[in-house]
Amino acid sequence: MTAARRPTRVVKFGGTSLEDEGRVRRAARRVAALVRAGEGVVVVVSAMSRTTDRLLGLVADVARGGVSPAARERDRVLATGEDLSAALLAAALTSAGVPARSLRGGEAGVSVDGEHGAGEIRRADPRPILALVAEGVVPVVSGFQGVRWDGETVTLARGGSDTSAVAVAASLGVACDIVTDVAAVYDRDPRAHADARPFASLTHGELVALAESGAKVVALEAARVAAERGVPLRVYGWDEPLSGPLGGTTVKAPRSRERREGAGPVLEAVL
Numbered sequence: 001m002t003a004a005r006r007p008t009r010v011v012k013f014g015g016t017s018l019e020d021e022g023r024v025r026r027a028a029r030r031v032a033a034l035v036r037a038g039e040g041v042v043v044v045v046s047a048m049s050r051t052t053d054r055l056l057g058l059v060a061d062v063a064r065g066g067v068s069p070a071a072r073e074r075d076r077v078l079a080t081g082e083d084l085s086a087a088l089l090a091a092a093l094t095s096a097g098v099p100a101r102s103l104r105g106g107e108a109g110v111s112v113d114g115e116h117g118a119g120e121i122r123r124a125d126p127r128p129i130l131a132l133v134a135e136g137v138v139p140v141v142s143g144f145q146g147v148r149w150d151g152e153t154v155t156l157a158r159g160g161s162d163t164s165a166v167a168v169a170a171s172l173g174v175a176c177d178i179v180t181d182v183a184a185v186y187d188r189d190p191r192a193h194a195d196a197r198p199f200a201s202l203t204h205g206e207l208v209a210l211a212e213s214g215a216k217v218v219a220l221e222a223a224r225v226a227a228e229r230g231v232p233l234r235v236y237g238w239d240e241p242l243s244g245p246l247g248g249t250t251v252k253a254p255r256s257r258e259r260r261e262g263a264g265p266v267l268e269a270v271l
Contacts, residue, residue: 007040007133007172012143012165015049016181017238018085026238027179028092031138033242035098040133042172043100043140044165045089047081052158055081071116075145075155078117079104082142082161090140100138103128106147108139109171110164112154119154121146121163121225124171141168159219166222170229177246178218183237185210185217185249203254207233218251226251 011034013027034041047055055077063069086102093100105112109125132139143161148154156163162178169176182190184198185207202210204227211220217235226233236248 005040005134005136007042007129007174009034009039009174010042010044010165010169010172010176012044012162012176012178013046013085013089013238014161014178014180015046015051015085017179018045018089019049023238024085024088024092026242027089028096028098030179030242031089031093031100032096032098035138041138042129042133042168042174043086043089043138044143044161044168045082045085045140046143046161048085048088051081051084052078072152075116076153078155079142079145079153082144086140086142090138093138093140098138099136100140101132102140102142104142104147104153105145105164106153108141108168110141110146110167112146112148112156114148114154116152116154117157119146119148119156119160121156121167124167126168126171129168129172157221159216159222162219162222163225166225166229166231166233169231170225175232175234176226178222178233178235179238179240180217180235181238182217183240183248185215185235185251189215199249201250201252204230204251205254207251 017027018024031041031043059069059074059077083104090100090102109128111123112119113122114120129139143164145153145155165176186196186198188196190196208223208227211218211223233251234248236246240247
């Protein structure tokens with residue numbers, strides 16, 4: 001196996017991409033294919049589909065009829081969702097012959113400020129990730145969380161795993177793939193509108209505007225960080241073929257104000 005000695009991209013898997021054992025194995029095959037092609041891959045993960053809601057329900061159930069649990073304990077419960085995804089995917093990669101190691105957000109160098117449940121990323125220190133990649137190990141990082149100055153684990157707002165991935169990519173100076181439950185960024189929700197049209201490409205500003213208007217395929221804060229730090233993105237579905245050119249939507253700084261392929265009237269309205 002060819003082992004890259006520097007990171008070349010971050011791949012972020014959303015909850016639907018890791019919904020069950022089969023999808024975890026498929027995610028592992030995608031990463032393994034990239035590694036065998038010579039890329040230095042860093043992975044960031046969300047909790048498996050519906051896990052965060054289930055964990056919130058458990059916290060509510062155990063506290064029923066009593067005092068509301070401390071935000072600290074709720075955060076520690078929620079963080080286990082991403083930790084589980086990271087450990088399972090690292091295990092699947094190792095089983096496939098790709099050395100991998102799961103890392104909690106703090107272990108991966110993600111520092112946050114703020115209160116429990118509403119943390120904001122202050123810094124992503126690339127050194128822990130660079131050390132692993134240099135050894136030929138794929139870091140699999142728990143998104144949605146980081147460590148505060150006082151050593152506490154603090155979670156971000158919902159959708160924070162996207163922000164984690166973009167922040168890590170920015171710290172490494174590489175692009176970020178966001179693997180999600182739809183094939184691309186669309187002009188409207190394709191699950192509710194059969195005539196929704198995918199965008200082949202967007203600028204960072206256009207993605208931010210779409211997120212501000214309610215599009216949920218990329219979290220708004222992640223879109224803003226990508227725009228501020230100039231992180232190129234590619235958004236595509238979990239069932240995208242594992243070999244050959246990737247589809248989906250590319251997001252990067254504009255070369256000109258010319259209309260690009262896939263940019264229809266809705267896109268024009270958000271310029």
